[in-house]
Amino acid sequence: MRPVLEITNLNVGFPDGTAAVRGVSLQVMPGETHCVVGESGCGKSVTALSVMNLLPRGARRSADVMRFHDHDLTRMADRHIARLRGDKMAMIFQEPMTSLNPAYTIGSQMAEVLERHRHVSRAKGLDRAAELLGKVGITAPGMRLGQYPHQLSGGLRQRVMIAMALMCDPELLIADEPTTALDVTVQAQILRLLKSLQQQLGLALLLITHDLGVVARMAQRVSVMYAGQVVESADAKALFAAPAHPYTRGLLDCVPIPGKTAPGEPLGSIPGVVPRIGEGYVGCAFRDRCAYAAPACKGEIPRNRLSPDHETICTRSGA
Numbered sequence: 001m002r003p004v005l006e007i008t009n010l011n012v013g014f015p016d017g018t019a020a021v022r023g024v025s026l027q028v029m030p031g032e033t034h035c036v037v038g039e040s041g042c043g044k045s046v047t048a049l050s051v052m053n054l055l056p057r058g059a060r061r062s063a064d065v066m067r068f069h070d071h072d073l074t075r076m077a078d079r080h081i082a083r084l085r086g087d088k089m090a091m092i093f094q095e096p097m098t099s100l101n102p103a104y105t106i107g108s109q110m111a112e113v114l115e116r117h118r119h120v121s122r123a124k125g126l127d128r129a130a131e132l133l134g135k136v137g138i139t140a141p142g143m144r145l146g147q148y149p150h151q152l153s154g155g156l157r158q159r160v161m162i163a164m165a166l167m168c169d170p171e172l173l174i175a176d177e178p179t180t181a182l183d184v185t186v187q188a189q190i191l192r193l194l195k196s197l198q199q200q201l202g203l204a205l206l207l208i209t210h211d212l213g214v215v216a217r218m219a220q221r222v223s224v225m226y227a228g229q230v231v232e233s234a235d236a237k238a239l240f241a242a243p244a245h246p247y248t249r250g251l252l253d254c255v256p257i258p259g260k261t262a263p264g265e266p267l268g269s270i271p272g273v274v275p276r277i278g279e280g281y282v283g284c285a286f287r288d289r290c291a292y293a294a295p296a297c298k299g300e301i302p303r304n305r306l307s308p309d310h311e312t313i314c315t316r317s318g319a
Helices: 043-053 076-083 106-118 122-135 155-164 183-199 211-217 234-243 246-253
Strands: 004-013 019-028 033-037 061-062 064-069 091-092 172-176 204-209 221-226 229-235 303-307 310-311
Touching: 019 033, 019 043, 019 221, 019 229, 019 303, 033 043, 033 211, 043 172, 043 204, 061 221, 076 303, 091 155, 091 234, 122 155, 155 211, 183 204, 183 211, 204 211, 204 221, 211 234, 221 234, 221 246, 229 234, 229 246
Parallel strands: 033 204, 033 221, 091 172, 172 204
Antiparallel strands: 004 019, 004 061, 004 064, 221 229, 229 310, 303 310
């Protein structure tokens, strides 16, 4: 089975010299949920924007392979990628209020997607929009089509964004922190919705999050990112059963465990912050925050394959 999305050695740099993404490789298989997890500033969103060709002006992107099915995304012209974007591959952005245009109704924005990519009439676009609003659990979808984004709650706006992303039956859905701005109850609803839709439609889902609880609930495969690198990648069950990289262990230690974490007991934390990495950086970027740091961490870091589906980058070969 061939991957829907394949990335090998992706690098993204910004004009100020920041190396936002460094050598990232990952695959998303048909019907699979692949989670990319890490703290804010690790390069997760930049990786997603690279796939969609939505990087800010001045950013430099290179990759040995960046392929969506048979489409080489590194060599395609911008106008050709624009035809794929919103059609065969779609993205749900982190904050729906800034992603939806406040000057247009929900129905107008949703119908435009189908009109652009399928060249259908406005009436057919609105019919499809109402159908999908119902599918994502929005009541009275016909009425919602005439409303503006500010008239909807955060949870409803996020459901609208999911419905809009599904307008053209995409094969790849990228969800960038889709529950960040929502309360806990609505977060759970949105995650259940995404999981249900993925199973119904057979979507390949690339889910970006900082929440390991989301990873445990959603993922078949996980890539842990730190300072622009994938420091550990594994099957989700293997990652939670035997985390290998110190950063992955640190993230897991920060998660309170019901029944084990006593009330009032200090929660786990990782001291320090994600560093800004410049081009040509050598060594482990996590070394200043790592309890196992050694002089070897300042040199080239080996890639360790712990099993066919479990790989980490660390000087501690068994990690």
